[in-house]
Amino acid sequence: MKVYSLTGIVLKKNTSGDSDRLYTIYSKEKGKIAVVAKGVRKINSRRNPHLDTLNLIKFSVRESKSKYKTIEEVKAQNSFKYIKEDLDLSGAAYYMCDLISRFNEEEHENPDQFELLQQSLSTLENNLIPLNYVVSAFEVRLMKLLGYELYLDKCASCGRKFDDSWTSHKFSFELGGLCCNRCNNFGMELSNDSAETLYLLSLNKKKKNHNMRSLSEITNIINTFTLYTLGQRVKSFELLRKI
Ligand SMILES: [Zn+2]
Structure with a gap:
């Protein structure tokens, strides 16, 4: 053997x-x-x-x-001893492990996903970045690796690049990303600060000072979108098995 x-x-x-x-x-x-x-x-x-x-x-x-x-x-x-001693950090770490476990089938190698999980656990262990931000960044990158990239650096409707000329911002769950003020799409209104946080997150950069209200807003959006999108993925696995 x-x-x-x-x-x-x-x-x-x-x-x-x-x-x-x-x-x-x-x-x-x-x-x-x-x-x-x-x-x-x-x-x-x-x-x-x-x-x-x-x-x-x-x-x-x-x-x-x-x-x-x-x-x-x-x-x-x-x-990861420090994570295990902290209830909030370990909750976040178990959540990330659970996403990886639920949304992957067995023996489909993806070294980038392994790196993402390892890096995210190390970031939690160092505990220098707000926990919500680490989890949202993990979710955005995991979705991208699984083929569900969000539109966070341009308008999901017209493709206009994200910049200071946007006078209002929405997040469209239907289109999977930010929508600019010129596009009249249905979506959730976002503050400038939240939209900018999402934009920087897509570039793998972080704001110098996190506004906790914005962070909480984007955490909820990304979390809802992740569970919805990846839930659809699991349904498609199940359908494929039935065919
Ligand atoms: Zn637009």
Whole structure:
């Protein structure tokens, strides 16, 4: 049976049998994989602490004839201790892991998604940027990697570049982005500050000083849009399976 080494982030774990656990891991090399670790629920298991959720791990996997591959060796490279000690940070981290888990099918490799998750967890661990901003930036980039890029640097309706000449701003859920004052699209009115925050977010830049009200506004918009868009993606997976 084939054995190979991978690098990944533990997204979630479930009990399996009397002493085993089933892990969902997002690996750099193979995308999302489900693997069983034998005996890790025994008190003296050495591998158990390395396989904590959120951990960045290096591990070896053995292919088997049974449904799941098994984990052989495992070593945690980063356990993101600071995140785990903080309820808000860990909530954000688990949410990001959950998005990756729900919106990817197994064994579709995407190293950019792995990098995005790893970088976002490291940013949360450093805790220098507002948590809401880290999550929104993660959502925008994840959607782009999955093929659902938002229009945040130009008008989603007419293509006009975002700049100071826009006298009002809307966010259109239907078109998936900002709409300028010349376009009479249905959408949610945004303040200049919120529109600018979204624009900078699309360029991977951040404002020097975050206005907390704007941040909360864009967080809600991006979060709603992400869950709606990616929810449609899951429905399309399910439809494809039925065909
Ligand atoms: Zn326009």
